[in-house]
Amino acid sequence: MSEKKRLDLEYSQLDSDRMRLNVGPQHPSTHGVLRLEVEIDGEIVTEVIPHLGYLHRSFEKHCEKMTYPQIIPYIDRMDYISAMNNEWPYVMALEKMLDIKVPEKVEYIRVIVAELNRIANHQIAVATFGLDAGAFTPFLFFFRDREYIIWILEKLSGARLLYNYFRVGGLAGDTYPSFKEECLNVIEKVRKTNAEVMDLLIYNRIFIQRTANVGILTPEVAVNYACSGPVLRGSGLRYDLRKDEPYSIYDRFDFEVPVGKGEVGFVGDCWDRNIVRMQEMEQSCRIIEQALAQMPETGDVKANVPKRIKPPKGEVYMRTENPKGDLGFYIVSNGTDKPERLKARGTSFVNLSVIPEISKGYMFADLILILGSIDIVLGEVDR
Amino acid sequence: MLPNEIFEKLRSVYSDQIIELIENHPSDSFITVNASALFEICHSLRDEAFFMFDYLMSLTGMDLGENLGVVYHLYSMQLKHKIVIKAFVPKEQPKVPSVERIWRTADWHEREAYDLIGVNFEGHHNLIRILLPYDWEGYPLRKDYTAPEMYHGMKVS
Numbered sequence: 001m002s003e004k005k006r007l008d009l010e011y012s013q014l015d016s017d018r019m020r021l022n023v024g025p026q027h028p029s030t031h032g033v034l035r036l037e038v039e040i041d042g043e044i045v046t047e048v049i050p051h052l053g054y055l056h057r058s059f060e061k062h063c064e065k066m067t068y069p070q071i072i073p074y075i076d077r078m079d080y081i082s083a084m085n086n087e088w089p090y091v092m093a094l095e096k097m098l099d100i101k102v103p104e105k106v107e108y109i110r111v112i113v114a115e116l117n118r119i120a121n122h123q124i125a126v127a128t129f130g131l132d133a134g135a136f137t138p139f140l141f142f143f144r145d146r147e148y149i150i151w152i153l154e155k156l157s158g159a160r161l162l163y164n165y166f167r168v169g170g171l172a173g174d175t176y177p178s179f180k181e182e183c184l185n186v187i188e189k190v191r192k193t194n195a196e197v198m199d200l201l202i203y204n205r206i207f208i209q210r211t212a213n214v215g216i217l218t219p220e221v222a223v224n225y226a227c228s229g230p231v232l233r234g235s236g237l238r239y240d241l242r243k244d245e246p247y248s249i250y251d252r253f254d255f256e257v258p259v260g261k262g263e264v265g266f267v268g269d270c271w272d273r274n275i276v277r278m279q280e281m282e283q284s285c286r287i288i289e290q291a292l293a294q295m296p297e298t299g300d301v302k303a304n305v306p307k308r309i310k311p312p313k314g315e316v317y318m319r320t321e322n323p324k325g326d327l328g329f330y331i332v333s334n335g336t337d338k339p340e341r342l343k344a345r346g347t348s349f350v351n352l353s354v355i356p357e358i359s360k361g362y363m364f365a366d367l368i369l370i371l372g373s374i375d376i377v378l379g380e381v382d383r
Numbered sequence: 384m385l386p387n388e389i390f391e392k393l394r395s396v397y398s399d400q401i402i403e404l405i406e407n408h409p410s411d412s413f414i415t416v417n418a419s420a421l422f423e424i425c426h427s428l429r430d431e432a433f434f435m436f437d438y439l440m441s442l443t444g445m446d447l448g449e450n451l452g453v454v455y456h457l458y459s460m461q462l463k464h465k466i467v468i469k470a471f472v473p474k475e476q477p478k479v480p481s482v483e484r485i486w487r488t489a490d491w492h493e494r495e496a497y498d499l500i501g502v503n504f505e506g507h508h509n510l511i512r513i514l515l516p517y518d519w520e521g522y523p524l525r526k527d528y529t530a531p532e533m534y535h536g537m538k539v540s
Contacts, residue, residue, distance in 0.1 A: 053514040060499070061523055096409055223437050223460060226488035239460060314410030317441065317456050317467070328441050330456070341524075345441040353491045382514060 032378030055382035076162040084117040087166035093318035097311035105299030121323035132372040169304040212265030215370035229325025234260040234273035241321040270373040386412040413467035422480040439486035444496030481507040
């Protein structure tokens with residue numbers, strides 16, 4: 001009731017030529033059940049108020065009632081596009097609390113599956129962004145290629161999207177005999193499609209005209225809003241946890257951190273955020289190639305998995321570089337097998353909060369592009 | 384800068400407002416501060432040249448029985464160091480100064496902590512619920528919370 005009253009007041013203060021419009025929650029261009037209350041003056045956006053919570057599943061409350069291994073499948077369902085990456089900070093936090101050393105082979109498999117999943121995530125991000133801008137062909141190309149990645153992950157874990165593959169101290173299962181060969185085949189396919197999409201979409205003149213100089217996010221605003229991932233790097237800041245705070249074995253690989261350079265417009269526009277994603281796919285391919293070459297042949301992936309997970313009293317905040325940005329888990333343990341408090345710092349939740357700031361003053365049609373360029377998953381926003 | 388150096392620096396300026404530093408490996412080290420001085424402390428943590436904590440990673444509300452706690456995880460993009468700041472307030476009067484004007488990202492984090500734990504952030508420009516419906520009653524992440532049976536004539540639990 002309180003919300004309704006508040007809105008009535010604002011309506012009475014509106015100028016006669018301003019209009020309030022609801023985008024979503026059931027609209028394909030909001031990438032999920034997100035409702036944007038938009039105030040427009042003609043075609044120009046003057047205010048955006050996001051309303052969240054349509055997909056709220058009380059993740060944090062559930063976690064307090066479950067044992068540590070039981071939580072892993074729930075974490076998959078946060079960012080269901082890149083579930084492998086989601087599980088990683090959680091198991092790393094518990095490994096730090098329990099002081100477990102992870103076997104070499106496990107680290108390599110984790111890097112490979114996480115980078116494969118990163119490619120799959122960026123494929124969806126660029127594909128749906130192209131769809132928002134009106135390009136349908138790259139969408140089909142990317143979804144065709146993503147299927148090969150999903151097949152590999154399915155053979156490893158048994159599931160297409162919600163893997164439940166990471167374990168505290170290890171993995172659910174070992175690789176299969178043709179794993180290396182299939183990964184190399186996928187990389188070849190990804191590179192071929194990316195080269196095609198660069199011509200078809202990214203350097204397409206219509207696409208550049210739609211996205212250049214739209215939704216400019218300056219580095220100062222991006223840091224103040226704690227943006228991360230391609231959204232922050234699109235603004236020209238070279239910040240990647242894999243380089244800045246190398247976790248796991250990322251210090252052994254040779255790769256670059258692509259940033260937005262303002263090639264066709266100002267630094268930090270929608271086009272920059274997408275070129276960063278395209279270049280990151282290439283860097284992920286490089287990491288996978290190196291990891292496949294260095295990976296030890298033998299090793300038991302379940303050797304260090306503890307029978308019972310009962311961390312000592314204490315608290316740990318662990319974060320890793322998710323495809324969408326920093327994903328953090330803050331775990332407070334009270335010495336039992338269930339967490340006292342578990343907070344997930346959702347990447348999309350934080351990145352989405354910058355929308356009201358960067359979409360003011362642009363055309364209404366551009367608002368859809370700005371939302372698409374941020375690459376949100378509502379499962380992670382609402383938790 | 385290491386947590387004990389940050390603690391000493393803060394102690395020299397804010398004396399008794401900084402309560403203690405707890406280091407307990409492998410847990411993260413954290414500094415407990417007085418909630419009433421939180422805004423000034425956070426302001427100097429962001430702006431002083433030797434702190435430069437320009438990136439608020441996460442803001443968490445916690446139920447600790449008699450008290451509510453607010454936990455700030457800070458990171459510096461330039462100096463690459465981290466610190467955890469905690470403040471405790473009594474459950475009857477859970478008033479914490481809002482840091483939304485220091486780090487804009489705190490806006491939604493504070494609304495979430497208000498929504499789920501019931502921490503009252505003073506000075507926040509729009510402290511309304513964010514994840515739950517606007518007319519929901521109670522704070523679900525409190526340990527003594529019981530879920531309602533009905534919501535607008537719909538069965539909930």
